[in-house]
Amino acid sequence: MRRTGLALTLLGGTVAAQAQVDNLRITEVDPATGEVEVTNIGDEFTTSVNRPFCHRFVYQNNIPANTLFGAGGIQTFSLNNLDPAASDLWIYRSSPFGSAANLIQGLQYGAPVTGRAGLASGDDKWSGADSVAPMPPSGMTLSWDGFGNTAFDWYVDETPSLGSAETETPGTIPPSTAFPAGVQDFESLLLGDTVSVIQNWPVVDSSPPGAFTIRTVSDVLGTTTPRSMDSSQWLRIHDADPDDVQNRFYGPTIEAVVESNYEWRFFNAVEAPPPASGDNYPRYTIQHVDGGFANTWGIEYRNDGVYLVVIGSGGTPASTLIQASTYPDDLGVWQEVSLIVDFGMDTVSASIDGQTPVSLPINLAATADATRFRFCYRGEGVGNVGTFLLDDVSVAVDDPRLIFANGFEE
Ligand SMILES: [Ca+2]
Ligand SMILES: [Ca+2]
Ligand SMILES: [Ca+2]
16 A cells, blocks of 8 residues: 555656756857756756766767756756767757657757657657757857747847846837938847847737747848848848737837828748738738828738738738739748839739739828828737838838929928
């Protein structure tokens, strides 16, 4: 009888320890030095046995037995023989290493290697045998965004914080889009920082931490291939939350003084296929003040193409195809989008890469203010997920008074 009771106690203890070790996450890696940060996302516990790291079939490094992890606690470990250029890296609760159930979490960086990325992917613990997070330059690290098991959930971090939580200060970068014209090129942000470090670029997010991120990156589709333009960094919008939640951000309010036609231009690359069906597609919208800010028109990304839409306070809801898309062929392809609003003609028109524009009629609500508007990304509503790159967001306001003044000057 007593033996049975003891056995049950031990079994309960073992199950609890296993559940707790499952809360360990690799959260930051310096491939150059082999320093690895591990965070406990659960309650305090102490490791009961060695918990092995595995990289390229090397199993010699461990999180030692009797390591105390406080609730949310962070520890760093020095790994021997971690490849500084390309590797996989995982935490295991135990051997055998060929069992995906024993693999807790990890990543692959730099380039596909012979290792456990395929095994992890088969158990939804990585995004594919060939999927790789980008390689951090010297002095930078690779950090986890706190949610998800894909290469998009890892980013190059220009401000390493090995052993402590990542921090940033919102509103530290001056805004650069304002009346009558301006461009935000994201070049003055630090790699890994979110868009909220720019003044008046707020993020509204009710998802779990890390599920909706907008970070400064310099890679495309997990590689470091530069784009064929004068730009070295841009934003990655990574929305992994398909629930009916708030996932949006916007730029500064443009104050046009008098009703004026305007143009927004930006570069976008689709990195994961947009939703195939349903009402809630990712959009870049222009919002005008109508009481609060209200969506009026914009660019919508569907699985079969890029659309111009009129919505909300903009007039009769409508959409029209600008350019068809085929995925995965069109993933990671930069497109320059132009959106022009003409209040004289009452039209909004859009084009991609300077091709023939399409247009839709608009009818701005009488209660709306034509002179006050802003740029917005929306990943909201059921099924709305997506991964995009965004760069060089510019606005040009065609103020009729300025044209008139220039006419007198000549
Ligand atoms: Ca850190
Ligand atoms: Ca840029
Ligand atoms: Ca979403």
